[in-house]
Each structure stands twice: as C-alpha cells, then as structure tokens.
Amino acid sequence: MTYFTHILLNNVIPLTIMIAIGVILYRAFKLDIKTLSKLNFYLFSPALVFKMLYESSLSLAVLGQTLLFFVLFFAAMFLLMEIVIRLRGYQGGMIPAMRNSVIFYNSANYAIPLNQLVFVGDAFTLSIQIIIMMMQSLLPNTYGIYAVNASKRNDMKQTLRTILTLPVIYIIPIAFLMKGLHVPIPGPVYAPINYVSDAFIATALLTLGVQLGSMKWTFNLTDVLLSNVLRLCVGPVVGFLIVMLMGIEGVMAQALVLSCAVPTSLSSVLIAVEYDNEPEFSSQAVFSSTIFSIVTVTLVIYLMKFIG
Numbered sequence: 082m083t084y085f086t087h088i089l090l091n092n093v094i095p096l097t098i099m100i101a102i103g104v105i106l107y108r109a110f111k112l113d114i115k116t117l118s119k120l121n122f123y124l125f126s127p128a129l130v131f132k133m134l135y136e137s138s139l140s141l142a143v144l145g146q147t148l149l150f151f152v153l154f155f156a157a158m159f160l161l162m163e164i165v166i167r168l169r170g171y172q173g174g175m176i177p178a179m180r181n182s183v184i185f186y187n188s189a190n191y192a193i194p195l196n197q198l199v200f201v202g203d204a205f206t207l208s209i210q211i212i213i214m215m216m217q218s219l220l221p222n223t224y225g226i227y228a229v230n231a232s233k234r235n236d237m238k239q240t241l242r243t244i245l246t247l248p249v250i251y252i253i254p255i256a257f258l259m260k261g262l263h264v265p266i267p268g269p270v271y272a273p274i275n276y277v278s279d280a281f282i283a284t285a286l287l288t289l290g291v292q293l294g295s296m297k298w299t300f301n302l303t304d305v306l307l308s309n310v311l312r313l314c315v316g317p318v319v320g321f322l323i324v325m326l327m328g329i330e331g332v333m334a335q336a337l338v339l340s341c342a343v344p345t346s347l348s349s350v351l352i353a354v355e356y357d358n359e360p361e362f363s364s365q366a367v368f369s370s371t372i373f374s375i376v377t378v379t380l381v382i383y384l385m386k387f388i389g
Contacts (some may be wrong), residue, residue, distance in 0.1 A: 085379045087198060092191055093375055094284055100368065103290015115296065118355040121347075122222070125281035127248035129189065130218045132278040134256035135266070137211045138204060139352040140252075142309035146329070147212040150337050153323045155220075157317065158184050165311065177228040178349075178359035182366040183310040183348040185225060186316070188217040190282040191371075192343045195252040197252040199339060199382055213340045215253060221348035222249045228385045229358045292354055292364045301362055308345065310364045313377040317342040321388070342381040 092377030106112055162180045171179055186192075193210050198207040224242055230240040244250070259266070266274070324334045345367045353363035 084382050088378055089375050091373060096371055099286035100290040103287040106218050107291040107294030112291050114291045118351050121246060121285050121351050125277055125284050127252045128277035129281040130249055131252045131256045132368035133211055133275055136210055136261050139208050143208055144212055147209050148321060151213060151216050154320055174232050174358040177232050178362050181225055181349040182345050183311045185221050185349050187346045188214040188344045192340055209336045210340055218249055221352060222247045225352050229352055229356045260343050289347060289350050289364060289367060292350060292360055296361045305365045305369055309324050309370045309373055311347050312370050313374055317381045334388050342378050344374040
C-alpha cells in the first residue's frame, strides 16, 4: 500500500496535473504543438541526457551487462510486437505507433525516481537505470523516427538527414568522452545545461496535454488497452525471463525487471506529433498506461522479492 500511495502521489498525480495544465493552455491559447515537440527533440531532451550521463557513476562491467540485457529485451519485445501487428492486421502509421507505444517506455522522469524509491537511493541501481535511460533516449531518435517515416514511404535519404540533425545521437558519446577524460564544464556553461534539463519533464508533459486538448477524443479502446497490457504486464514478464536466461541475480536482477515495468514513454507522443503519425492513439496510450501503472508497478514491486 505504501508503494501504491507513493506512486500515486509522486508520479501519477503530478504528471496528471501537468498534462491538465497543457490541456487548459491549448484550449485558452491554441498553442503550437510542433514548436513544443521541436523544443523537446532539439533542446530539453539532449540537455537531460547529457547531464545524467556526465554526472553518473558507471562501471564497464555494469555497462556491458546492462546493455546486453537491454538488447535482448528490445529484440524480444520487437519480435512479440511483430506477431501482434500481424495478428491484428495493422496498416500504415498504426504499425509504428503501436510498436513505439510498447518498446519505448518512460525510463527517465518516471523510472529514475521509482528506482530510487524502491532501492532507497542506491547508486548501483541508479547507474543501471541511467544506462537504460540512455538507450531509451537514443532509440526513439533513430529507429523510432526511421520507422514512422518508412511507414509513410517518405524519402529515406531525407529521413536519414533528419536523424543526423538530432542532438541526442551526438550528446551521448560527447558526455561519455568528457566524463572519461574528466573534462570540467565551466559554471557559466553548466548552469544553462541545468536550467534546460530541468525543463524537460514539464515541457514534455505540457506537450502531451496540448495534444490531448486538441484531440477529437475518438477512443480506440481495444488498441489502447492492448498497448497497455503489453507494456505494463508483458514487459516485466519478458524482462524477468531474460534476467533468468542471463543468470543475473540479486539487486541487479530486481532493478532490471523494475526498469521494464514503467508506462509508455512520452517519446512516442513526441514522434507521433512531430511526424503526424497517429497522435491520438499515442497520446491515449501514454496517458492511460501512466494511470494503470499505479496498480501494475505496485504489483511488480511486490513480486520482485521473489527474484533471487
């Protein structure tokens, strides 16, 4: 019950308030959602990724094992989604929209506070979650954008050029290089990085609220619920099976399984909005999975004690 209350008060309710503010602002001022999405892609998200990687404490052993887990988990979920997509007979933009709603999950502003709540400020488990966050920041900005444009049969050369303009793919190696070489960042430079990274969560949630406020609210209940079940229930089960397959035990196993249990990422909404690819479905999937995660994440936390 403690976890249930904490997730509700510290994750779901604050997120819902910010989303509601976005809805109100759109209704009052008709905010330009394209501008908001570009701010997230080109400014706020890269700053957050850089700051977290630069400040993190990552060992090569943890990095290698966590990356291997992530690759196996991503491959398993991708194959599962291919089966679901074929069975459901999805066409066009719905294919990447459904896939993105399951394989991209909220590994930053939801999973990191959750990780520190469950493991009581453990630096080791935090480093694991930061590696997951790094990959979950990289993939939507590369594969996610490619998949959406491929479904629209857009010019792949133009799509590649678009991907190469995204700062995140450069920020990750730069952060690791500067950290590895112990390159100090002057205070007057680091202060703006802090300001911008702190604005990511608010801007991303406002963008979701603006999108929800502009929707016609024609629910596709079956597809949204299917996405939620795959993300919140099947995801942690697959994560648990991969942990067993790799022979990972103890607190690392628990941290990896918990990282798979969080709701759909805001990145799926940002991609959907930026490239006009099923934004209504994507917004509903993010919002509903965040609400339902109160129950599912609490259940995963309870079951984690059975992971050796």
